Amino acid sequence: MVFSSTTFLFLFLPLLFLLYFIRKDIRWRNGVLLVFSLLFYSVGEPVWVVGMIVVTLANWALSLAIHRERQDSVKKMMLALAVVISLVLLIWFKYSAFLVNTVAALAGSQYRMAEQHLPIGISFYTFQVLTYTVDVYRKKAAPQKSFFRTLLYISCFPQLIAGPIVQYADIADALSERKSTPVAFYKGMRRFVIGLSKKVLLANLCGQILETTQLAGSGADMSFFGAWFSALLYAMQLYFDFSAYSDMAIGLGKIFGFKYKENFNYPYISASITEFWRRWHMSLSGFFRDYVYIPLGGNRKGTGRTILNMAIVWSLTGLWHGASWNFVLWGVYYFILLVVERFVLGKALERIPAVIRHAVTILFVLIGWVIFYYTDFAALTEHFLALFGMSRQNGLHLIPLWNEKLIFALKQYTVLPLLMAEACLPVLPKLQEWFSKSEKRERIGNVLASVAATGLLILSVVFLLGQTYNPFIYFRF
Numbered sequence: 001m002v003f004s005s006t007t008f009l010f011l012f013l014p015l016l017f018l019l020y021f022i023r024k025d026i027r028w029r030n031g032v033l034l035v036f037s038l039l040f041y042s043v044g045e046p047v048w049v050v051g052m053i054v055v056t057l058a059n060w061a062l063s064l065a066i067h068r069e070r071q072d073s074v075k076k077m078m079l080a081l082a083v084v085i086s087l088v089l090l091i092w093f094k095y096s097a098f099l100v101n102t103v104a105a106l107a108g109s110q111y112r113m114a115e116q117h118l119p120i121g122i123s124f125y126t127f128q129v130l131t132y133t134v135d136v137y138r139k140k141a142a143p144q145k146s147f148f149r150t151l152l153y154i155s156c157f158p159q160l161i162a163g164p165i166v167q168y169a170d171i172a173d174a175l176s177e178r179k180s181t182p183v184a185f186y187k188g189m190r191r192f193v194i195g196l197s198k199k200v201l202l203a204n205l206c207g208q209i210l211e212t213t214q215l216a217g218s219g220a221d222m223s224f225f226g227a228w229f230s231a232l233l234y235a236m237q238l239y240f241d242f243s244a245y246s247d248m249a250i251g252l253g254k255i256f257g258f259k260y261k262e263n264f265n266y267p268y269i270s271a272s273i274t275e276f277w278r279r280w281h282m283s284l285s286g287f288f289r290d291y292v293y294i295p296l297g298g299n300r301k302g303t304g305r306t307i308l309n310m311a312i313v314w315s316l317t318g319l320w321h322g323a324s325w326n327f328v329l330w331g332v333y334y335f336i337l338l339v340v341e342r343f344v345l346g347k348a349l350e351r352i353p354a355v356i357r358h359a360v361t362i363l364f365v366l367i368g369w370v371i372f373y374y375t376d377f378a379a380l381t382e383h384f385l386a387l388f389g390m391s392r393q394n395g396l397h398l399i400p401l402w403n404e405k406l407i408f409a410l411k412q413y414t415v416l417p418l419l420m421a422e423a424c425l426p427v428l429p430k431l432q433e434w435f436s437k438s439e440k441r442e443r444i445g446n447v448l449a450s451v452a453a454t455g456l457l458i459l460s461v462v463f464l465l466g467q468t469y470n471p472f473i474y475f476r477f
Contacts (some may be wrong), residue, residue, distance in 0.1 A: 003192075003248045004199045006464060012040065020256070026177060030152055033256060038158040041120075048119040048241060051089050052155060059129045060143075060150040063136040067143045075137060079308055082133040090126045093118050104333040115323075121161040123320055127287055131156050132168040133341075134291060141169040142272040149175045158252035162245045164283035165291075171258055178257030188254035191452045193430075195247025197456040198240045200463045202423060206237035209413060222399055227386035231366040234419045239268065243283070245307030247421035268365075268424045271357040272349060273337045274366060284320070288313050303343065310333055321372070330371045337364060438464045 001008055018034045042049045062082040069075050088153065093116045100113040131427050135141040144150045153175060159166055210233050230375045246263035254258040267279035277285055285417065299306040311332075318331020341349060349357065374380035385391055435445025 001040055003245065004196055004204075004460075004464060006461075009461070009464075010035070016288050018450065021180070028476065029180075029256075030149065033156065035147060036151045037155040037157040037160065041155060041160060044120045044161075044474065048122075051119065052122075052125055053151065055086055055089060055126070055129055056151050058082065060132045062145050063133050063143045063146075066133070066137050075215045079133065079137045080410060083130065086126055086130050086133070089119075090122055091314070092116065093122060095319070095323045108390045122222075124158060124162060124165060125154050127165050128168070130392050131287070131291065133163070135167065135272060136168045138184045141172050144168075144172070144175065151158070156253075156258070158249040158256075158258075159260060162242065162249075164249060164260055165287050166260055166283070170261065174258050180255065183256070184254050188251040190449060191251030191254065193251075193453045193460070194455045195244040195249075197244075197460045198423065199244035200460040200467070201456075202420060203237050203240035203244060204463075204467060205413075205416065206233045206240065206420075208417075209409060211234055219406065221403065222386040222391060223406055224386065224399060224401045224402040226403060226409075227383055228366070229409070231370050231383075231387070232417075234368055235268075235369045236424075239264070239367065239373075239424065240420075244406075249373045260398065266424065266426045268362065269358070269426065270365075271354050272341055272361055273364060274341055276361060277334070277338070280425060282316070288317060290317060307339055307343070310338060312336070322375075326371055326374045326375050326377070330368060333368055333371055 001012065003009075016032070016036045020029055023029070038049060041052070059082050062078050066075050066082075068080045069078065097113045100111075104111045121446075122403075132141075132144075132150065138142045144153070150315040153166075153168060153171065154160075170474065210230060245262040250260045250262070258269075261283060263281060263283050265282065267276050267280040270276035270279055293309055296309045296312060297305055298309065313334035314331040315328065316331070317334075318329070321327045321330070332422075341471040370383050370387065373379065382391065382393070385396075386399060389398055389401075391397060432445065435441045435448075
């Protein structure tokens with residue numbers, strides 16, 4: 001089930017609200033939310049919901065044992081066991097075929113293992129259950145005595161499928177005591193509608209254009225500007241798709257009394273690759289920083305060790321997104337860019353005009369998304385060459401600057417780039433800041449926001465009823 005579906009909007013969510021808010025007792029509300037969360041996941045994964053429950057149960061039991069144990073060596077063994085149990089399903093479903101086939105290819109064998117069906121959201125809930133056990137081990141949070149509250153933390157449907165990755169310490173108190181107010185409900189629904197409209201009105205449209213126009217990846221039909229325009233469309237689709245899900249998750253969390261951290265902060269306004277990764281998928285960056293980079297030593301053990309730690313983190317970041325060599329290459333690509341920025345350019349980067357730094361950053365990000373897009377290296381190579389005006393079809397040669405496909409796409413969707421550009425900029429926060437400067441402005445702003453949210457909701461529903469293209473890209477991660 002996806003948030004941007006009529007079943008979710010008109011059946012699942014209203015029924016959940018009705019049952020959840022009928023009583024104020026926290027045990028009742030936790031029970032309703034847990035049942036609906038498991039139901040939400042079961043719609044897509046009727047079998048492997050059991051795997052999630054088993055992994056959660058093991059981590060819950062081991063965390064209690066870690067808390068009671070006094071010997072550090074035993075605690076470490078228990079933590080290691082919890083990590084193994086948490087990762088075994090993820091490794092089997094996501095990486096087993098990749099690892100076996102890679103070894104077979106290196107050995108010259110023709111054997112190929114079939115890829116496993118990947119349970120939806122397994123990477124997200126695996127990381128969350130790990131944060132719980134590690135936080136208890138570090139004494140950053142007390143262990144949860146109730147298994148059902150622990151399971152609610154892991155399975156809570158707003159952030160279950162595609163994040164943001166919620167660290168246990170951030171919501172531990174809310175599992176046993178939280179408030180749901182009319183103001184929070186209003187703000188949460190407004191945030192949900194913003195996410196829904198970004199998904200339905202922008203992300204889906206970008207995806208449809210990519211599928212129907214085939215601006216790149218088609219060999220001799222590619223053009224220079226078509227290759228860049230398709231990279232831009234995919235960049236927009238990724239951002240609006242994933243940030244939309246995060247918006248909806250944060251909004252739903254607010255409705256139920258949970259405060260989830262922001263996951264995106266207008267990444268396409270960044271003036272460096274370092275800044276980009278401080279703004280893009282911040283919960284994933286935070287996870288690797290807190291649970292991998294810093295435990296490895298961070299930047300505390302000299303330049304060489306820092307670079308090694310960065311290499312490990314970015315290799316894992318690439319692999320986290322998928323068991324394919326293009327994701328590994330994508331992680332290595334960003335590792336190299338970040339090392340160059342940090343250790344080669346250093347403070348000299350600040351002396352370059354901001355507009356140039358921003359333009360160069362966006363160019364590198366677009367190239368990165370091309371690497372991210374193609375699991376087929378032949379298609380990746382062809383698109384990469386097209387970005388520089390070349391093709392290797394029938395021998396290496398120059399390609400046209402534009403073609404009929406590009407002209408058709410630009411004529412058909414003339415306004416779309418303007419809408420995307422505006423939605424990528426922090427226009428809304430600036431407007432909110434301006435309206436909040438006086439009580440009169442704030443009242444006017446609230447009325448306008450309510451009208452706009454209602455209009456976007458109606459428009460999104462209309463588009464949903466007429467669309468067949470409605471995937472969430474990050475579900476496959």
